[in-house]
Amino acid sequence: MSKIKEKIEYICENCGYKTLKWLGRCPSCESWNSFQEDIKINIKKLNNREINTGNLKIYNLHELESTENIRINTTIKEFDRVLGGGLVLGEIVLLTGHPGVGKSTLLLQAADEYSKDNIVYYVAGEESASQIKLRSERLNINSKNLFILQETEINIIENQIRKNKPKIVIIDSIQTVYNSEYDSIPGTITQIRESTLKIIDIAKKENISFFIVGHITKDGKIAGPKLLEHMVDAVLTFEGEENYYYRILRSVKNRFGSTNEIGIFNMNEKGMTEVLNPSEFFLNDRDDKNVGSIIMPTLEGSKIFLVEVQALCTTLLFGLPRRVVQGFDFNRIQIISAILEKILHIELGGLDLYLNVPGGMYVKETAADLAIAISILSSVKNIEISNKIAAIGELGLRGEIRKVSFIDKRLIELEKLGFKGVYLPEGNRNEIDEKKFKIKVIYLRNLNELLERMNKNG
Numbered sequence: 001m002s003k004i005k006e007k008i009e010y011i012c013e014n015c016g017y018k019t020l021k022w023l024g025r026c027p028s029c030e031s032w033n034s035f036q037e038d039i040k041i042n043i044k045k046l047n048n049r050e051i052n053t054g055n056l057k058i059y060n061l062h063e064l065e066s067t068e069n070i071r072i073n074t075t076i077k078e079f080d081r082v083l084g085g086g087l088v089l090g091e092i093v094l095l096t097g098h099p100g101v102g103k104s105t106l107l108l109q110a111a112d113e114y115s116k117d118n119i120v121y122y123v124a125g126e127e128s129a130s131q132i133k134l135r136s137e138r139l140n141i142n143s144k145n146l147f148i149l150q151e152t153e154i155n156i157i158e159n160q161i162r163k164n165k166p167k168i169v170i171i172d173s174i175q176t177v178y179n180s181e182y183d184s185i186p187g188t189i190t191q192i193r194e195s196t197l198k199i200i201d202i203a204k205k206e207n208i209s210f211f212i213v214g215h216i217t218k219d220g221k222i223a224g225p226k227l228l229e230h231m232v233d234a235v236l237t238f239e240g241e242e243n244y245y246y247r248i249l250r251s252v253k254n255r256f257g258s259t260n261e262i263g264i265f266n267m268n269e270k271g272m273t274e275v276l277n278p279s280e281f282f283l284n285d286r287d288d289k290n291v292g293s294i295i296m297p298t299l300e301g302s303k304i305f306l307v308e309v310q311a312l313c314t315t316l317l318f319g320l321p322r323r324v325v326q327g328f329d330f331n332r333i334q335i336i337s338a339i340l341e342k343i344l345h346i347e348l349g350g351l352d353l354y355l356n357v358p359g360g361m362y363v364k365e366t367a368a369d370l371a372i373a374i375s376i377l378s379s380v381k382n383i384e385i386s387n388k389i390a391a392i393g394e395l396g397l398r399g400e401i402r403k404v405s406f407i408d409k410r411l412i413e414l415e416k417l418g419f420k421g422v423y424l425p426e427g428n429r430n431e432i433d434e435k436k437f438k439i440k441v442i443y444l445r446n447l448n449e450l451l452e453r454m455n456k457n458g
């Protein structure tokens with residue numbers, strides 16, 4: 001194959017900014033050391049074809065017949081749900097995550113399921129076939145239709161796929177795949193982009209589904225340009241702290257389903273097992289009464305998760321007060337602290353404040369404001385809170401407690417797990433059919449009413 005090389009440009013792997021000279025810092029997104037060589041090619045020459053509009057296909061939308069997406073399912077329900085109800089034929093899914101989080105493990109388990117009725121290829125660029133065999137023995141995988149391809153040259157992979165037409169192909173990982181027609185090394189933007197373009201062509205023409213594994217850089221970005229995310233149909237991220245044994249699979253982009261859908265998995269020597277009742281999972285280890293802790297039902301995708309909101313306020317001994325926040329947006333905590341100081345005259349300036357969501361969940365919803373305020377108040381004033389009470393509500397700057405959405409769904413989940421009471425915004429009162437719920441609802445208008453209530457109950 002002749003090498004195709006025309007003109008060298010440099011491209012920022014973070015934002016895609018292009019320049020003719022290598023730069024240490026990107027003028028567009030200001031990231032350092034992000035430029036990589038990008039080889040510009042003449043596509044016309046590559047394809048050896050003239051642009052011929054005579055072959056252009058135009059469809060009349062009205063006359064087009066719609067086809068239902070064909071979905072392939074596994075028995076791993078959480079995995080299928082995050083995909084939007086199963087893998088769509090011809091779909092390209094990018095799975096990203098830090099090394100060691102379990103991407104290969106999860107995909108090997110999914111491959112085992114898929115290959116019960118379909119031929120599945122696992123393109124192994126990172127591990128040898130015998131390493132994969134060892135893992136599959138540990139995971140108890142023994143499907144007869146699962147094939148390991150120990151190859152990373154995309155044209156060779158393509159030939160093999162077009163010849164044998166597997167239903168599903170797993171590329172582990174895109175950073176190891178390369179096209180020998182280009183001069184750059186595997187893992188560079190040129191190679192990642194060209195390999196992915198080739199994969200898209202195969203997927204759409206042959207109706208083959210692909211999983212592409214993509215590594216994440218230190219600062220959490222998918223290695224390679226952002227454009228990889230734009231090229232694929234779905235992007236799933238696999239997250240998990242090293243010291244926790246569970247993992248969160250999240251869909252951040254999905255052309256065939258909703259985004260922000262999450263699934264929780266448990267990592268052990270038998271591989272990933274799905275956690276079907278994650279609320280219970282996040283709620284263990286609580287006493288009957290706790291200081292600085294309350295439960296909040298948070299919405300993630302289409303599911304409610306009960307999470308514990310913990311606050312610890314300690315007397316400041318020297319220097320500036322510390323604000324350490326895990327699981328929430330830091331600025332939101334600053335706002336809530338300011339409201340508590342102003343409206344309830346709580347002196348937080350002389351206290352160190354630590355906030356945490358045990359289990360490593362990150363709560364983005366402002367509906368968690370009330371639970372945050374309660375846990376801070378409980379810690380500052382040493383008020384015990386029953387472990388059967390939860391709180392939902394957004395705080396306004398005037399100290400008012402504002403209405404939140406999806407109340408019914410949240411109450412149902414709370415009842416299911418045996419909660420006896422819940423603090424809710426007054427604004428939600430009309431929407432709730434109280435006959436439907438056994439849980440005691442305490443409506444609040446503002447922070448003053450809340451403090452009164454807490455002092456009385458505590």
Ligand SMILES: Nc1ncnc2c1ncn2[C@@H]1O[C@H](COP(=O)(O)OP(=O)(O)O)[C@@H](O)[C@H]1O
Binds near residue numbers: 100105106138
């Ligand atoms: N024998 C084993 N028993 C239990 N866990 C293991 C074993 N071998 C490897 N692991 C775990 O599997 C994980 C590696 O998963 P892997 O699927 O290779 O991750 P990724 O593909 O995301 O880099 C590691 O976190 C490691 O702790």
Ligand SMILES: [Mg+2]
Binds near residue numbers: 172
């Ligand atoms: Mg791997």
